[in-house]
Amino acid sequence: ERLIHTSHYFALGRSGEPRSAPDFVNDEYWTHDPGDMHDANEESQCDAENAINQRVSLSEQVLALIPTMMYGPEARAVSGRGDLATGNRIVAMLADHAAGNYPGIPGDGQQWWNLVHVEDVAAAHVQVMDADDAADAPEVWPPSAWANWHYICGGENVRLADLFERFGRLAGVPAPGLVKLKKGLLGRLFGGAEPVGRSKERFAIDSHSWAFSAAVAETDWGYTHRPLDEGLEQTVAWMRSSGLLAT
Numbered sequence: 648e649r650l651i652h653t654s655h656y657f658a659l660g661r662s663g664e665p666r667s668a669p670d671f672v673n674d675e676y677w678t679h680d681p682g683d684m685h686d687a688n689e690e691s692q693c694d695a696e697n698a699i700n701q702r703v704s705l706s707e708q709v710l711a712l713i714p715t716m717m718y719g720p721e722a723r724a725v726s727g728r729g730d731l732a733t734g735n736r737i738v739a740m741l742a743d744h745a746a747g748n749y750p751g752i753p754g755d756g757q758q759w760w761n762l763v764h765v766e767d768v769a770a771a772h773v774q775v776m777d778a779d780d781a782a783d784a785p786e787v788w789p790p791s792a793w794a795n796w797h798y799i800c801g802g803e804n805v806r807l808a809d810l811f812e813r814f815g816r817l818a819g820v821p822a823p824g825l826v827k828l829k830k831g832l833l834g835r836l837f838g839g840a841e842p843v844g845r846s847k848e849r850f851a852i853d854s855h856s857w858a859f860s861a862a863v864a865e866t867d868w869g870y871t872h873r874p875l876d877e878g879l880e881q882t883v884a885w886m887r888s889s890g891l892l893a894t
Contacts, residue, residue, distance in 0.1 A: 649788050651776055652699045652711040654797060656857055657685075657692040659713065662759065663856035670759070672804065672858045675713075675795050686848045696797065703796040710789045711797035712771060715859050719765040719878060720885035727890045737762065738882065741814050742891040744823055750845065751826035754854035756808030761859040763802030764878040771800045771870055778868060790868075798864040803875040807853075813876065817883040818892055826850070 660679035663669050684690050702709040718737035725731060728746065731739050743749040775798075778790055789796075805813075811822040845853070864870035886892045 648708055649776055650702075650707075650709045651772055652695065652709065653772070654696055654699075654711045654713040655692040656713060656715045656761070656799075656801075656859060657689040658696040658711075658797075659799075659859070660689075661852075661855040662858040669856070670858070672759075672860045673799075674860045675797060675799060675863050685852050700796060708788050709796075710775060712768075712775065713797055713799045713801075713859075714768045715761040715763050715799065715801040716857065717765045717768055718762055719882050720889075725889040725891070730889075731891075738886065738891070741818075742886060744811065744814075745818055745820050745886075745892050749823055751823050752807055752811065753826045753845075753850050754807075756811075756825060757806050758854060759804045759856040759858035760807055760810065761801045761804050761857055762810070762875055762878075763800060763861075764873050764882075767802065767872040768800050771864070774870070775868060793867045795863060795867070798867070798870070799859050799861050800864060800870060800872075801859040801861040802872045802878070804858045805875055813879055814883070817880055818886075 658679065659673050659677050660683060662671050662673045662677075666680060666683070679693050681693075684693075696711060699709055699711045716737055717734070721732060721735060728739065728742050731742070740749065775789075778788065808822065814820075815822045861870055861872065883892065
């Protein structure tokens with residue numbers, strides 16, 4: 648009877664300017680600006696969260712967990728870049744860079760991204776699903792002491808340029824430069840330049856900050872996540888064993 652909806656950080660929206668200070672970190676109380684959607688996918692994530700909120704208002708046993716940018720090894724055999732799951736975008740990005748196929752860091756590289764290990768997100772789902780309110784009322788769920796109907800399952804906020812530097816030290820590849828912009832008619836029509844190797848929507852998403860805090864989940868039900876350096880080291884070792892990095 649319990650339902651956990653796996654949400655998305657798109658449902659909360661990006662952090663930083665122009666709505667807030669450059670280093671602002673979003674939490675569960677941050678609301679998405681409906682006029683600041685990048686694409687239909689982001690709109691759909693907000694719609695799904697709104698539907699869950701309606702069910703919560705009807706006192707149904709429903710809760711949403713909001714993973715941030717997940718990374719890490721997959722639970723199935725992978726033998727190269729083409730075998731990666733579509734959702735494993737961070738690992739795919741790092742693998743593309745290691746292979747010389749990444750077009751470059753968008754923006755100035757100082758945007759914040761929040762990265763969380765996929766195994767920590769999976770563990771959070773199990774922990775929340777199994778939680779009981781009290782020994783004398785185990786049927787109460789979500790527990791009444793929990794302050795929210797949705798929770799961020801995030802990890803460490805890292806600047807994008809720093810992420811590539813950390814990965815480079817582990818993988819033995821130099822960090823990429825900033826993205827190259829292609830001039831031309833389309834470039835003049837769309838703000839002076841056209842991104843190379845990705846859509847305008849993807850370029851805008853990656854150029855923005857997506858900084859989040861998991862402090863509320865840590866306080867309410869003991870959510871934990873591993874340090875980024877630890878998770879990256881494990882991930883790089885898996886990438887190497889899976890043909891995603893040169894030996």
